Amino acid sequence: MPGPIALVGQNDIDTRAEIDSHLLERSGGNEVLVVPTATVEWPRDRATELLNQRVGFYEEKLGTKVTVPEVFSREDAHDPANVQAVEKANYIFLTGGRPKPLAAILRGTPFWQAIMDRWQAGAVLAGESAGAVVLTEYVIDSEGVGKGGKGPAVPDPYWYTYEATGLGLLPGMRVVPHSDTAKGQWMLTSMLAATPIHVPILAVPENAGVVRGPDGGWVTIGAPGVVVFHKGAHHSLDALDAVEPNPEAGI
Numbered sequence: 490m491p492g493p494i495a496l497v498g499q500n501d502i503d504t505r506a507e508i509d510s511h512l513l514e515r516s517g518g519n520e521v522l523v524v525p526t527a528t529v530e531w532p533r534d535r536a537t538e539l540l541n542q543r544v545g546f547y548e549e550k551l552g553t554k555v556t557v558p559e560v561f562s563r564e565d566a567h568d569p570a571n572v573q574a575v576e577k578a579n580y581i582f583l584t585g586g587r588p589k590p591l592a593a594i595l596r597g598t599p600f601w602q603a604i605m606d607r608w609q610a611g612a613v614l615a616g617e618s619a620g621a622v623v624l625t626e627y628v629i630d631s632e633g634v635g636k637g638g639k640g641p642a643v644p645d646p647y648w649y650t651y652e653a654t655g656l657g658l659l660p661g662m663r664v665v666p667h668s669d670t671a672k673g674q675w676m677l678t679s680m681l682a683a684t685p686i687h688v689p690i691l692a693v694p695e696n697a698g699v700v701r702g703p704d705g706g707w708v709t710i711g712a713p714g715v716v717v718f719h720k721g722a723h724h725s726l727d728a729l730d731a732v733e734p735n736p737e738a739g740i
Contacts, residue, residue, distance in 0.1 A: 491608055491736065492516075492607075492609075492613050492614060493515050493702050493703065494608070494614050494615075494624065494658065494734065495613065495616070495698050495700045495701075495710075496615075496616060496621040496624065496666075496691065496693055496700075496701075497615060497616065497617040497620075497621055497693065498618065498669075498673075498694045498698065499585065499695035499696060500617050500696075501695075502542075502547075504696055505711075506550065506551060508696075508698045508710055508711045509521070509551060509553075510551070512580055512582075512698075513551070513553065513580060515613055516579040516612065518580065519554065520553060520554040520556070520579065520580065521555055521556075522555075522558070523540070523544070523556070523584060524558065524581065524582065524583045524620075525540050525557060525559070525560075525584050525586070526566075526583070526586070526591050527583065527585055527587055527590070527591040527619040527623070528585075528586040529562075529587075530586070536586075540557065543584070556574050556578070558574045558575070558600070559571070560594065561594070563598060565600075566594055566595055566600035567598055567599055567600070568600075571600055572599045572603045575600065575607055576603055576606075578612055579611075579612045579613065580612065580613045580615070581604055581614050582616075582620070583614075583615065583616040583621075583623070583624075584620055585617045585620060585666075586619045586620075587619050587630065588629075588630060588655065589628060589652075591619055591623050595656065596656060601656070601739050601740065605658075605736060605738075605739070605740060609736055614658075615698070617666075618666040621666055622665075622666065623656050624656060624658045624659050625655045625660070625662055625663055625664050626653055626657045626659075626661075627653050627663055628651075628654050629651050629663075629665070629679055630652070651679060651683045651684075656738050657735055657738035658734050658735060658738040658739065659701075659735075660732075660738070661733075662689050662690070662729060662732045663680055663684055663689070664690075664691050665677045665680050665690060665692045666693050666695075667693075667695055668714070668716070669695055669714055670695065673692070673694075677690070677692055686719070688719075689717050689718065689724070689729055689732070690718040690719070691715070691716075691729065692715065692716045693715055694712055694715065695712070696711050696712040697709065697711040697712040697713070697714060698710045698711050699726065701729070701732070701734075705733075707726040708726070709726070
């Protein structure tokens with residue numbers, strides 16, 4: 490039976506760690522496979538610093554064993570050693586970063602196939618920020634901001650693009666992370682403007698997550714403030730009941 494799927498606005502490792510504690514318990518183990526692919530376009534020293542902070546938190550505060558396959562290219566995603574690292578994982582966590590390069594690197598690779606195989610075998614699959622967005626069909630991404638000095642110093646909704654470039658595990662829905670921040674509100678504005686009203690949009694604050702269980706039910710974890718926009722109104726998680734995962738997504 491497929492495992493839970495978690496969509497996280499931003500991990501709460503700097504607060505109460507409710508999200509990881511919940512997902513580790515659901516995984517039935519005490520190990521996490523952290524996939525940092527979405528940070529491929531970040532400065533490597535900064536990405537490494539943040540990753541080390543996360544790994545240190547898992548190991549020192551939660552006593553959790555951490556495996557980090559360094560998948561930053563399609564070649565890496567075909568490396569048998571990285572694929573093997575996935576094959577026994579019970580909790581797989583896709584970090585934040587940028588969703589478009591994450592999807593482009595993983596789509597159609599043995600590494601992503603291994604992730605899908607483990608999820609279908611019952612492993613927990615979680616995505617944080619970009620990692621959550623990429624699990625749907627559509628991703629929203631900034632254009633012109635922070636690229637060689639182009640674009641406005643402060644982005645507005647018109648600087649976000651909206652494309653069918655996600656991995657598509659959760660078709661028929663959209664995800665906006667960081668929804669309690671200015672950045673998240675800009676993304677949400679763009680998403681609402683470009684999405685048919687019958688398609689539910691899940692807005693997830695930082696330090697919060699939403700989990701789809703194997704039975705198809707959805708629950709929130711962590712901080713409050715999760716909202717589903719559907720048919721022009723705010724709704725409970727019930728609006729997500731019709732969403733069915735596609736196990737062939739991205740393969």
